Amino acid sequence: xxxxxxxxxxxxxxxxxxxxxxxxxxxxxxxxxxxxxxxxxxxxxxxxxxxxxxxxxxxxxxxxxxxxxxxxxxxxxxxxxxxxxxxxxxxxxxxxxxxxxxxxxxxxxxxxxxxxxxxxxxxxxxxxxxxxxxxxxxxxxxxxxxxxxxxxxxxxxxxxxxxxxxxxxxxxxxxxxxxxxxxxxxxxxxxxxxxxxxxxxxxxxxxxxxxxxxxxxxxxxxxxxxxxxxxxxxxxxxxxxxxxxxxxxxxxxxxxxxxxxxxxxxxxxxxxxxxxxxxxxxxxxxxxxxxxxxxxxxxxxxxxxxxxxxxxxxxxxxxxxxxxxxxxxxxxxxxxxxxxxxxxxxxxxxxxxxxxxxxxxx
Numbered sequence: 001x002x003x004x005x006x007x008x009x010x011x012x013x014x015x016x017x018x019x020x021x022x023x024x025x026x027x028x029x030x031x032x033x034x035x036x037x038x039x040x041x042x043x044x045x046x047x048x049x050x051x052x053x054x055x056x057x058x059x060x061x062x063x064x065x066x067x068x069x070x071x072x073x074x075x076x077x078x079x080x081x082x083x084x085x086x087x088x089x090x091x092x093x094x095x096x097x098x099x100x101x102x103x104x105x106x107x108x109x110x111x112x113x114x115x116x117x118x119x120x121x122x123x124x125x126x127x128x129x130x131x132x133x134x135x136x137x138x139x140x141x142x143x144x145x146x147x148x149x150x151x152x153x154x155x156x157x158x159x160x161x162x163x164x165x166x167x168x169x170x171x172x173x174x175x176x177x178x179x180x181x182x183x184x185x186x187x188x189x190x191x192x193x194x195x196x197x198x199x200x201x202x203x204x205x206x207x208x209x210x211x212x213x214x215x216x217x218x219x220x221x222x223x224x225x226x227x228x229x230x231x232x233x234x235x236x237x238x239x240x241x242x243x244x245x246x247x248x249x250x251x252x253x254x255x256x257x258x259x260x261x262x263x264x265x266x267x268x269x270x271x272x273x274x275x276x277x278x279x280x281x282x283x284x285x286x287x288x289x290x291x292x293x294x295x296x297x298x299x300x301x302x303x304x305x306x307x308x309x310x311x312x313x314x315x316x317x318x319x320x321x322x323x324x325x326x327x328x329x330x331x332x333x334x335x336x337x338x339x340x341x342x343x344x345x346x347x348x349x350x351x352x353x354x355x356x357x358x359x360x361x362x
Contacts, residue, residue: 003049005283007253007264007271007306007313018047022270025288026055029296035070036298057286057299060097063248068098071295084294089247099248102294106250109268113251116265119216119239120189120254129185129213130158133178133192133200134221135165150181159185167199175203186213190236191243194224198347201235214238219257220245223315226337227346229258244304244315249287249297253306253313261311267291272299273306276319281308282330284319305330323353 006012011019018026026047030036039056069075077100079086085103088096114120153160161178162170170178178200182190190197190211197219204211214236219228220243229240240257245268252269255262264271269290273283283306286299305316316322316332323331336351350362 004053005273005275007273007285008266010266011270016048018049018052022052022288023047025270025290026052026298029288029298032073032293033071033296034073034075035066038070055299057301058297059301060248060303064095064097068100068295071100087247097248100295101292105292105294109245109250112267113243113245113254113265116263116267117241117243117254119241119256120218123189123216127157128188130189130191131161131182131185131187132158133161133167133190133196135193154185159187161200162196167196170199175200176207179203179207179209182211183209187211188213188215189218190214190216190238191218191220193221194219194228194232195222195348197236198228198231201231202347204235211236216241217257218243223317223333224257225333225349226258226340227344227349230345231347242315246302248295249289249300249302250292252285252287252302253315255312259311260309260314262306262313262315273308276305277328277330280329282306282316283308307332307334323351326356 003012011022017023023046027042030042036055040054042051068077071077078084079098079100083103085101085106087099087101089099111124114124150159159181161181163174164170182200182204192200197217215238217232217236217238217240219232219240224240224242233240242253242255242257242262243251244253244262245251250268251265252271253262254265267290270288272286272288274286276282276284285302285304285306287297287302288299289297303319305319305322307314307316314334316330316334325331333351336349350360352360352362354360
């Protein structure tokens with residue numbers, strides 16, 4: 001039977017049995033989360049690739065339908081347990097997904113993501129100030145400081161800049177506040193969703209200010225475009241990092257922004273590639289978390305597409321949101337970037353298909 005493909009380089013060995021690291025993680029997940037043995041029993045003999053492929057993929061919809069209780073041996077959990085952290089993240093339109101994790105898990109994920117990046121690893125184990133500008137639809141015990149005045153949004157050397165989630169609706173007064181807070185904190189690292197950071201770059205340039213303390217910019221929460229990166233780079237001339245992950249799975253891939261060289265964060269997850277379209281080098285991702293005790297994920301379908309490149313990987317975005325040509329091939333923001341003239345400039349663009357033969361570029 002053909003061995004599945006992985007982003008993790010060491011999982012490409014040609015052998016009938018699973019590498020010990022992967023088998024050990026699968027058996028640990030089976031011991032900690034009753035959901036998995038209830039779906040398929042494992043035998044005691046060493047697992048082969050055929051056994052791995054028999055493991056049913058896990059979907060976000062299944063987690064939403066069954067609820068987090070299926071991950072706990074007694075079926076009971078307490079969101080306010082002192083050893084737990086939780087987040088209600090987007091699931092479906094009306095049904096969010098509750099993600100529970102052991103306390104400190106997300107911070108450890110972030111440290112390993114930093115260690116996997118040549119640009120970010122210099123900040124590991126070194127105190128540094130960080131500013132975050134991103135969607136704030138948070139409902140958890142991880143970010144209780146949103147919608148609060150400045151002192152309460154600055155914790156553990158991190159300032160959360162925005163109070164609402166639509167950067168296109170920020171008033172000039174709101175941008176004034178954000179820019180002043182950015183100047184006051186003097187962050188070394190700026191992190192955010194590319195659209196938000198592009199509009200922040202606009203606000204900074206219009207106010208004729210600079211943030212000379214910045215040493216790195218992290219683009220996360222969504223794919224960036226050439227336009228985003230150019231605008232951000234003009235206002236914040238620091239190395240840019242692409243960081244991909246999700247609330248439920250953690251940080252998964254990291255690379256230099258725009259270089260199409262994203263690599264798996266080995267210590268965080270095993271990332272399996274499921275071919276999405278034959279011959280296109282485009283894949284759906286299935287994630288198996290590593291070292292996670294609460295709500296571990298086994299062959300979890302992230303819903304995102306990734307494209308293999310000569311340098312590594314490129315994130316294309318959500319499978320349901322990618323643009324498709326009439327022949328079924330993908331048209332991504334990368335393709336749109338290549339189609340735009342070199343001297344074209346904007347802060348953000350939106351491409352939408354309104355009919356089979358009509359596309360609107362805004």
